[in-house]
Amino acid sequence: MGKFTLLDTRLFAPGTDLSGASNKIELSSEIEDKDATNYRSGGWKEVIGGLGSAEISGEGQWEAGDPGMVDDASWADLGGTGPYTVCPTDAVVGALAYFTNGLRANYTIGDAVGELAPWSGTVKSNWPLVRGQIAHPPGLARTTTGTGTPLNLGAIPAGRRLYAALHVLSAAGTTPSLTARIESDDAAGFTSPTTRLTFAAAPGPGGQILRGDGTAVTDSYFRVAWTVTGTTPSFMFAVSLGIR
The missing domain is CATH 2.60.120.260 (Galactose-binding domain-like)
Structure with missing residues (x-):
């Protein structure tokens, strides 16, 4: 896959496709660095990998009134864990996919008068972030x-x-x-x-x-x-x- 513009990123919450209500999706993954410096480290700080973590954050246009809409789904999932899958380009068979078992940690709605009603939310990983494919x-x-x-x-x-x-x-x-x-x-x-x-x-x-x-x-x-x-x-x- 070469360079591309984000035009058809897909986001699947446990039982909901949030792609059509999203205009920004970000993935992050990190390994905690633990200081292992000692007298034989050659005068340089020495680190080893500790705990790993991942986060999915998204935002977009607020909708409500149906279990498949972002407000209904977010309230149902808030505080619970489940699968979350993100596809950078599309969700056809074989498409690149990143997924994890995560905690729906927060959900934010609202903005100033005259603005299109927005939403934003974050998922914190409970399992590793996996790089795979759509089956x-x-x-x-x-x-x-x-x-x-x-x-x-x-x-x-x-x-x-x-x-x-x-x-x-x-x-x-x-x-x-x-x-x-x-x-x-x-x-x-x-x-x-x-x-x-x-x-x-x-x-x-x-x-x-x-x-x-x-x-x-x-x-x-x-x-x-x-x-x-x-x-x-x-x-x-x-x-x-x-x-x-």
Whole structure:
């Protein structure tokens, strides 16, 4: 990816797509530096890495009156934790995505008379910030059981983990239910898939995030698969995958 202008950045809160109500999104990640200087440090300060942290901040145009709008979603999420995914350019399959499990730490609204009503908010990380890819796009309705496009994420070395975030953005039908899982295989054809992570059944909008146990995985291809049940069910959802 070369240089580009921010025109179609995407922001997914637990069960809401806030992209259309946002005009600024910032990501930051840092490792705390701990002073390890001693008499054998050669006269220079010596530091080692300590605790890591990440933050997502956003702002944009205030809207309210529907669970999918920023005010309703922000009040519902404030003080709680869940998955947050940011895509710099778009949310098509394979698009670059950054995601984490975070605490919705604050929410601010209001400005001077005559100004377009704004909002702003911050998410503080509870898990590492993961650099990955979109495994399922948000704008594609699913009405039946199926599988997504394979992604070549590479093998997972021991000590690293597979991370996956699920954002269920809408649900329709009578008693609809979506159960998503992450599968891996050693080839793109997925002739012998292995389930690595399984999300809880989702009856409606909401978010979930999972991670592996740090065991090495030699498979290099990963995909999302899902089971849909109910009477005339229909789900819109986004999934991000990554290894860290």
